[in-house]
Amino acid sequence: MTEKPKVGVYVCHCGINISATVDVETVADFALKLPNVEVARTYSYMCSDPGQALIKNDIKEHGLNRVIVASCSPRMHEPTFRKAIQEAGINPYYLEMANIREHCSWVHEDREEATAKSKKLVAAAVAKVRLLEALESKEVDAEPAALVIGAGIAGIQAALDIADAGFKVYLVEKTPSVGGRMAQLDKTFPTLDCSACILTPKMVDCASHPNIELLSYSEVEEIGGFIGNFDVKVRKKARYVDFDKCTGCGDCAAACRVKDRFPSEFDMGMGKRSAIYLPFPQAVPAKYTIDPESCLFLTKGKCGKGPKCEEVCQAGAINFDQQDEIVEFKVGAVIVATGFDPFDASRKPEYGYSDYPNVITGMEMERLVSASGPTGGKVKVFNGEEEIEPKEVAFIKCVGSRDASVGNEYCSRVCCMYVAKQAHLLRDKLPDANIRVYYMDVRAFGKGFEEFYDRVRRENVRYIRGNPSEIFKRGKKLVVKVEDTLTATPLEDEVDLVVLGVGLEPRADMRQTMDLLRLSQSPDRFFLEAHPKLRPVDTATDGVFLAGCCQGPKDIPDTVAQAKGAASSAMIPLARGKVMISAQVATVDESTCRGCGFCVNICPYTAIELVTVNRFGHEVEVARVNEALCKGCGSCSAGCLSDSIQPKSFRDRQILPQIAALGVVR
């Protein structure tokens, strides 16, 4: 800082908001006596055009190079005045504000006290502004591409929107096929349109879209960098099937020596698949995959005289030598759409899910009623002795939701409606069955929800208010022990089938994604958004957005809406082609840094690394800041014993004089 500071102090009346309690003239006179202060004025509204003009003129006439505005909170008008002084030709960071409104005139009554305090605040501002440094905020190019993690409906929708806007999208899906949970659903409430029918076209689109690179059966290994410039590493797991050769004919699965021996993930374990398989008929990509856990050849090293699949495959697509493959690419933004896990019903042992085959979960019910399901849509259950068509069916809601005992205090938002939907579907299939729903509350808040709920009740589905305490077997029947809390009568309800309306939970593998992107969790353990109201799809990490149930339980329309929101947010840096990185970042004095790495440990953004530099012929380690990653919080600085790392405009040498002024000025 070579030039001598010339400070202008501008005390705002803010109409009477300030001047009514603070004697602004006295404050200005006081300011004028402080070192380096050339001009001190008051004005009715500093933020107004004439107010700003006043400052700009003084800058020109008096050659001011520092400006102090004593007015409202910097959180209000700092940008305004930064812009103003910049227009007048001085660095926008040569501004300091004294908050004499929110922190003074509005909270104190005594005029003398308020005036005295304002003086101090101005004095402190003078002490600091003299030592401020000029800063330039930098712009860096943004990679016009996006990464979408998870190819459920949220991921698919986000990918399609971004791709349609003309940007490259890398869509990464853990499982062999896109589609996610929605693909497993039969019909969707409240409109009852077939889930597959509306989803499949989108699945096909995202596979065929010229701008989308679909990486199925793949996992993100590493994400480095920052908004505009994320470096992504993805592991494409070996399918042992040549992706290009496979025609999806299915001969291999039919020929497999361990044909239909393994529970099908897609059918919730109710159906079976071979070791080489397609998760479900409409799977995209329609390419077979060998499950290394169940394939004889891969586990035992031999499969008869030789793997049957290899033998029957006309296309010669089977390739047991295939290895995992790492693909690396750069993107400007990331959308996390990793979805949810259904609540594991065995965590409520009192409902006997693990003990009785005819106690099933909602997801299983979806497969059971689905025409493409394991039973071809016929509702058959095994009651332990025989397979029967259930006459008496009970649904239980809020299983694993609104339940502190399993650590889920939140409402899963979809169970009320999917239970109603399933009750309706059952009614179609079993016209004379007795269907009842045990519930705590019915929350039919969405568009068409209440109407649908009414309709289901008119279809003679009984809603009984009560939270079952226990399910046990009596003869061929299951007994639901429950109290009807409306009539206060204890019931022992004998049924053939119990459907548990399980809720939604954060994915078990949440942690990996968090570490990958430095995301945090909200109390319900779902991903935390940047602001619950105003930034619901953003995260604390710039350029990383959330879509769908990974942020909290949602139904399909909400998920799609959020996906579109995330997509358009993600497209902002992509479309601009540039990202602005803050100028108020930390900087290291390498000559005093002792390379202890405390700051590296402290930085929550991994913005600091130790690098080896040559200090007059000696190799020494010093900290170095990646300005694009640094958010300027300054935690590193307070932890630096040698004071070597300092956040610009909040340096110790700028703050200590402030402290002195506040303590000393009387």
Added chain:
Amino acid sequence: MSDSFEPNIVAFLCNWCSYAGADLAGTSRVHYPANIQVIRVMCSGRVNPLYVMNALQQGADGVLVSGCHPGDCHYMEGNFFARRRLGMLKDLMEYVGVDPRRFHMSWVSASEGHKWKEVVEKTVEDAREAGPFEGFRRRRIDW
């Protein structure tokens, strides 16, 4: 201590929660003592514990550091570091005989204008009871 004594308080507030909370107190016209002057920092994690000592040495009778509630830090972890560092400093200063009523730390969120008022009142009241901290003043000695 005589009631005539008005303590001088220096407060360090994080930009995102506590400073906003204090702003809210203003917009909702919550009244509190004028003894407190705020220094804005981006994060409570920025507050070098030695600031507290420095403020007391340079004329403050009490010091307050306030940040976001645990888990709410705009920078994810800054307030956790602040908590550990300032907790240590408090212990140390107490051991050398600095009245614990001279230093407080608080979590005040952007929506807690009223809590801010209470925190200020508590801080000022405690400092008033502790009295003027002449013993440690820099300028009082051979100036």
Added chain:
Amino acid sequence: MSAMLLSKEKWPQFVGKFAGKNLWAPKLEGEAMRFSPVEEGETPLLEFSNTRIPPKSAAFPQTETMFRFQLGNQEIKLPELGEEMILMGIRPCDARAMSIVEKLFRWDYDDPYYLERRNLITLIGLACNEPGLNCFCSSVGGAPDSTEGLDLLMVDLGDSFLMEAVTPKGEAVLKEAEDLLEKAGSEALKSREAITAEAGSKIRRTVDHKGIPEGLPALWDDPLWARVSASCIGCGTCTYLCPTCHCFDIQDEVEGFEARRCRMWDSCMFEEYSLHTSGHNPRPTRRERTRNRINHKYNYYVDKFDVIACVGCGRCINLCPVNIDIVEILRQVKEAL
């Protein structure tokens, strides 16, 4: 000059005449003797070998305000320089040190801060009967009963003190207390001779500095410096406790918008002592700093003022945390000559 006798019964009364009037004498603080003010009614005991910290700060405060000013304002305010002071019980080595240091402050110009203070001080010395473990005053031009720099010398004769005025200031002190004093007889003077002679013989450590001042320049690059400084931790103990070390730094202390320019002790053993703004340091390691310390005392000062700037009080030896022993260093220097 007249020699008077003060019987020890009268010692309290003698002290009483000056106590409370900015009289300073050695007092036990914790486990160490320090010079501190004697209040009325107090009677300092004079059984001690020497104070841990020399009384040099009486004329050369560790920190002193040169003037005060305000930022952005040209006027300066000068400080008060203090009042008359009596240092009672100062050892001859420390008194000698004061006259040695004074040469520096009178050298190219008269330093007002030092000299004004110095003139306000009356030094009442106490000869050493029991030299300390590391005393070697007699090797460097001093003696247990040296009067150099003193206004008045007291010799402990057992049941009485022999008081020899050295300067008019000393005479004035005797005058002030003449009602308590009697003229010293010949046997008193005899036992004084005996006692100081014995004291001299009790000095256990010696330095033979013949040839060292002239010889040191030749040893500039001698490996001995690296050897003797290897374990130095670069602290200021030796220099701050040295009665003849007189280096100071000048700094501006700013607080808020007020400031003072002050000078404070500095130590040539500190790295930043010789550090240039450019970042260059002509004495970059402890080797050069240790060499400088010895050269300053046994070469440069002799060169300029014709006296060794070491009075052999032994403090630097007593309190060096790593046993850097100036007697040993000088022995090695001698050896290397």
Added chain:
Amino acid sequence: MDLEQLRKTAAEVVSREDVKYLIGWKKGTYGYRVAPVFVEDAAGAAELFFSPLCTANLTTYLTMAEKLPLPRGQEADKRKVALMVKGCDSRAVVQLLVEKGIHRDQVVVIGCPCPGMVDPALLAEKYKETEKPVDLKWDGDQFLLICDGEELAIPRDEVLAEKCRLCRYPNPVISDILLGDPVEKWEVAEDSGVAELDTLDINERWSYWQEQFSKCIRCYSCRNVCPLCYCQDCILDRLNPTWVNRAVNFSENTAFNISRAFHLAGRCIECGECERVCPANIPLGKLNRKMAQEVREKYGFEPGIDPDAEPFQASFKPDDPEDFIL
């Protein structure tokens, strides 16, 4: 410990061409004095010795050597430094590793199991120091003071250094070479020094420290001798910004001592050097040990034990104590 074995091992170590020099203890110039010695060749090893007088922690020298600018093209001497450590000293080595002050491959740690050191000041106070050379030996629950062939038995507790009474790690926690067999841990005395101050009320404590800090002459020996104060440029010497004025008065001295103690919180390994070297006899150990106690008891952390530990001041636990927060 067998001195012959010590010197033999040392001679072998310094003879390795990947070793620059060895830092150990030698007899001082007189009396009870012990001096650090830098041994550069096998011959020099003869000076080395180990006795109850080797109270000093030599670890501080690992970071003290000045790195002078090298002429272009000249290679820096990357050879290892060998260092003799007691239990407490070895914790400083570990802490330096944690803080990357040194790298493991730069040091050869020679561990000396330590039966407890004397407090030299205490010894001199009780048994007048002479200019003659003196020997001190361990002998069960007493020390043997040998001077002019005369032998004097001194009860261990009478002159045992405070840090040793409180020692929890008499055996090195890290070493490449261990000299002799590990010693048996003795019962740790409770820290009366710290405790008795705790019982004082706040104002009594203030005046206690006021008196202590007023004695400080700011010679910086406490800082310089500390193995963990190894910044190139200490903030307490800085002028811009000025954290603590160079002026010597109660206010600045207090600020200096608070800053110093705070910077060592969660780092101090309680070797007691600061207190030993203080020419003003300020009980600095109390400050550091108090903080160490807090860190141990409230935060369950102990520095200088695990080389892979996260630095205390650069980490946190979500459940760190916060009872003091409004």
